[in-house]
Amino acid sequence: MCNTVKVSPRKLDPGTRAALVDIAARLLAEHGAEALSTRKIAAEASTSTMAVYTHFGSMSGLVREMVHEGFTRLERQFAQVRRTDDPVADMILLGYAYRQNAKANSHLYAVMFGGQSLAGFSLTEDDRQYGRYTLVTVVDCATRCIESGRFSQNDPLLIAHQMWIATHGLVNLELGGYLIDPVDADRCYDSILNGLLIGVGDDPALVAASMAASTKRRRREAGADSEPAGAVTGTRR
Amino acid sequence: MCNTVKVSPRKLDPGTRAALVDIAARLLAEHGAEALSTRKIAAEASTSTMAVYTHFGSMSGLVREMVHEGFTRLERQFAQVRRTDDPVADMILLGYAYRQNAKANSHLYAVMFGGQSLAGFSLTEDDRQYGRYTLVTVVDCATRCIESGRFSQNDPLLIAHQMWIATHGLVNLELGGYLIDPVDADRCYDSILNGLLIGVGDDPALVAASMAASTKRRRREAGADSEPAGAVTGTRR
DNA sequence: AAGTTAGCATAACAACGTTACACAAAGAAT
């Protein structure tokens, strides 16, 4: 009775699907979590609220799509960091890429890693696995740091997690507005990176050299292709 | 025309005010952010939704009250950590207190530090200052670490921020469910604390000793007065 | 060209925060 698989009398329009995700992401980025509603999204896409349900099942489904999009965007940011013969400098630049991506998409970032439940959405174990996979770039970099003889600790996964935790903590408190003038976010990040790198066995002088090298590369690549050097400080005022 | 300051024909009942905060905190802790509504709170307090507005002005006001309550609760947790002649062990125990408090009140913690906007509430600068003040305990402890000669870095505020950022990052990812078996939260925290303490100048052997001492004290104080040793793992399943 | 199937618009539902309004209760004043 069920071998009649007559399909697709009318296909879903992938264009409207992508448009919904884009509009939702823009609404979230520009006006925060409170502004994310099916009606506003539908109005901007000049369709009805039903489009959200036919394409994503519910509002949570749309949020999940945005989260996955956010992960791939972070992965692209990571991929833009070149692999040089100074793997520690590469690691520092990966941290800055993580931080910059988080600041540019602060609301989405809070849902991806901060555990913020948006519109009833909360991460499933699959989502988290998806997010963890993004960190293989960092693990690879840690492996290269170990192989270069800079680190004395030799568990790349654990080292990557240390970097992740520190950067994540910094970004979260920075976005929360907690890091101000005497000890602002930049100073905190420099000092905690410095401490952590020394802690895993690197030589203080080499750490300083790699941090200087990373700063130089960051300046250069900022002028090259990354962002148009405009206000990348996120949604702070 | 306005020098007639006739006051108080009917006082506010401070009992219902406290009851509303307690009920709201319990609803938030047990059923998450989605379950926090004026109607549910009013029903549990056997009053009307108007009570929320006369006592707190709005739902955000009630959330702000809970946030302040959360800060003082964290301060009390910090105060329970004894000051010994091993200030580094004290510092580690402060970190564990922060972490345990966050796990016991995960939803409230997300609002306090994670930047999660709950029911339209978001932190004001005063709230943040209130939160930063909670860290003076950690800054004092860092000062004692420096004075004892264990640390070579000598900016206690910056050191306290490093500890805060690392612990905050760990707790956030832990609550988000991101830290699992090969590198679970406990292992991550041990390694990042170890790295950070070495990074600020402490001797690796002394760090290991202080971490062992902190573990011993934590075991002892857990059996003494803290929590009833039950499921303190928060709302994870 | 006819049939079927699924996307989409409309409208409704329950629940939400918030507010206007009337009533009741309690201190102030006589």
Add this chain to the structure above:
DNA sequence: ATTCTTTGTGTAACGTTGTTATGCTAACTT
């Protein structure tokens, strides 16, 4: 002790939210 005034609180409403039931219509299959 009684009246007045002020203010907390219950009721009901408004506009909004996510979600769903119901047709209609467009498009793919035969």
